[in-house]
Amino acid sequence: MEQPLVGNVTYGLVRVGDTVRRPAGPWTDAVDALLAHLRDVCFPGAPRPLGRDDRGRQVLEYVPGELGDPTGTYSLDELASIGAFLADLHRATAAFVPPPSARWQRIIPPDGEDLVCHHDVAPWNLVRSARGWVLIDWDSAGPGTRLWELAYAAQSMAGMRPDRPLGESAERLRVLVDGYGLAGADRPALATLLGQRARAMSELLRRGARDGVQPWARIHAEDGAYWQDTAVLLDAHVPRWTAALA
Structure with a gap:
């Protein structure tokens, strides 16, 4: 089940279980590469990138808090x-x-x-x-x-x-x-x-x-x-x- 997430700027942002899905743009591959780097150097202060879903949306770790x-x-x-x-x-x-x-x-x-x-x-x-x-x-x-x-x-x-x-x-x-x-x-x-x-x-x-x-x-x-x-x-x-x- 998709749960809309409220944001001041981003449209189409939803939570699905322990993930966040957001519309992809021309910049998303570069963002995913950056987040993968932060994961690989063990920086804990960013969500983990999890690829794309079947609708082509960016999939990220949902961080509760x-x-x-x-x-x-x-x-x-x-x-x-x-x-x-x-x-x-x-x-x-x-x-x-x-x-x-x-x-x-x-x-x-x-x-x-x-x-x-x-x-x-x-x-x-x-x-x-x-x-x-x-x-x-x-x-x-x-x-x-x-x-x-x-x-x-x-x-x-x-x-x-x-x-x-x-x-x-x-x-x-x-x-x-x-x-x-x-x-x-x-x-x-x-x-x-x-x-x-x-x-x-x-x-x-x-x-x-x-x-x-x-x-x-x-x-x-x-x-x-x-x-x-x-x-x-x-x-x-x-x-x-x-x-x-x-």
Whole structure:
């Protein structure tokens, strides 16, 4: 029996027993190769790829657990562990060599390419499971940079948002980045990237609304103002984030 799974972006996502089935796209073979690599290097924080079903859908391991609050309500200890988890992921993907035929779904262009990233490390994709943190929804995976991914993860996981006091946001940012173990020389660049990454999301939603592209037009109607305000906030306080990370 198929049980629909609720998601903000993915349509046609269902659970069948201990598996998840999702529509395949031109990028799915590359995603499966990445997930197979993570399995082979014993990285526990991603679902296992299980091939295709008789309808051509991608089949993945279903990982039971609890998804995070999208407002970023993790404790400081949890933020530190999420930072360490993301560092483990980047160490694992750094050794991945994509197949020559790899095609990726580039929803938001990264600021460069130094390894393959998940590109949506956020509470709605992070499962608190029996084996630890597990990231789901890898359809946006592709080449990117550690700092671009860390900027988005820090903003979303730490809940750096207009309705949170600046001092609290700065502390939460520092804890997550310390957990990641980011080198001191890279920290000023990360402080600058926070607003750029949020603005890239805001622009994606704005273009989707302008052109009538779903699901971005719908998400723009629901959260467009939030992403615009968050980008303004993060850009306005780069010295505060830089000081917190020093």
